[in-house]
Amino acid sequence: MSDRCGQATIRTGTLQGVDAVPVEVQVDVGRGLPAFRIVGLGDVAVQEARERVRSAIRSCGLRFPDCRVTVNLAPAPLRKHGTGFDLPIAAGILVATGQVDENSVGRSWLTGELALDGGIRPVNGILSHAIAAAREQRVLVCSSDADHEIRAVDSLHWRGINDLVDISGTEVAVQGHLRIVSQECTMDIGAIAGHMSAKRALEVAAAGGLNLLMVGPPGSGKTMLARCLPGILPPMSAVEALETAVVHSVAGLSPSQVLNGTRPFRAPHHASTLRGLVGGGSPVRPGEVSLAHNGVLFLDELPEFGPSTLQALRQPMEDRRITLVRAEGRIELPADFMFVAAANPCPCGYLGDPSKHCTCTDGSISRYANRIGGPVMDRIDICLRVDRIDPGLMMNAKDGSESVTMRSRVVEARRIADTRNCKNRFLSGTVLLGACNLDPGMLRHVEDIARNAHLSGRGITRLMRVARTIADLETSESVKHEHLDEAASYRLMESI
């Protein structure tokens, strides 16, 4: 029962944004007074690993050495966060003291939190670790609880373990592959009675991935309509699903829904903090804009959001990702979402309602509208009014399966758009003009609309994008008169 001095090196990683950056855990068990030190810029959770590792090793009937144990996390200048270092540190000590064969962890990437009884607990961001391990062609060794998630990573070999003693096992690692299986709509748009024009606008927005604002009195169904969007958007591709699942995994949310291909629908409350919305903290946690990546970000009661919160959305809406700059460096998170918002037309909510009188003053109405701010309004492609529907229609609501047919039209429109090698929402300039294929008469019509509605340059671009998307839905080569008129009807904000 003599202790053995020795050294070991184990590969693991630490999260930076949504990436797992490789980290080498170097363990030295050497002569000297008994000590257990971890160096290399670990946070409090990493320092606390000492107690978990010590207890876990002893609980498993293995020996914790009565020697000087030094653990270095290299590269030393990189800050390391979280509990995922427990398993690699324990493994390093066991290898260094000759209790575990080096070959069982040689070409591996280890990550996992230890319970005091030696059990392995899952860590956040396991998908990021899986992707990094696959890139380095290493076998990922982690908690078996994560099996269903990491199965999604192509060509990954992994070994799920339940207990620290399982680490010396060498049973076959399985190879992962993501298949988008099925996906049922969370909410069918057919269940919403009436609202024919709003449904059409949703379809156009979904087809082009366009930003949408719905204005209407309380209880008119704005939120219900928005919640139907994931059901009519095309299912995510395997690549998209993985991108989004990684973000959810890093944030500690279960990515199983996302991995089925269902686009995320994030509806943060207007009291959400800036950090909660765009991401932040230490370590960086993805915000709602990143959790909505490849899906829908729905802001209900848009004017109630703080001005600084709304302004912070400009960068992600423009760049499709969010860049957080901090002392340790730049961290980029994906944030390619479809922006959907709902607002009341005035503080009381009933401006323009045929049956209920608005009690707001002119001043309060304009103050309310101004709170959204030009820069955000400028990025809205489709703005439409949603009115309360007739009670008679309401009672005739039926369980339709409209979402399925609507989605098939959306998928077809996107297929046409894909032949242009540029997503509709990114079309601009001459490419957009070329894509619209307008004849001289139509060009004059665009000019008329722009002049009458006082459209800015950006307004005209957005009008044409919407028109092009409508033409895609109608499988039309060129943008026709009726497409343009419909697009012009979605420019409500110029009139308010």
Add this chain to the structure above:
Amino acid sequence: MDKQELGRKGEDAATAYLERVGLTVVERNWSTKSGEIDIVALDGETLVLVEVKTRRSMRTGTPEEAVSPTKQKRLIRLARAYLASTGIEPLAVRFDVIGIRVLSADRALLRHHRSAFDVT
């Protein structure tokens, strides 16, 4: 029985116990002017430095509780001094604490804490 005598008796008992469980006691009451190590023993190749605490009552807690962080630090300093003065370089070093609670004239309860603390 005064305090010194009680302490010595406790250390005798601890030494007897350690030898019974297979350790080799190499030194007792190794002292410098800054303090003393009660027992130095060998467990295979591991050097074991033992602090013995004997108590007659539980009024002030268990005997082992008396080995406070300050006392641990002093023992660590003493251990360094011991290693330096003897010049040995053991493969592993361990700090053990033995707590003895005297129950009656001929009965006592002994608890042996292996690796009770370390340098960090």
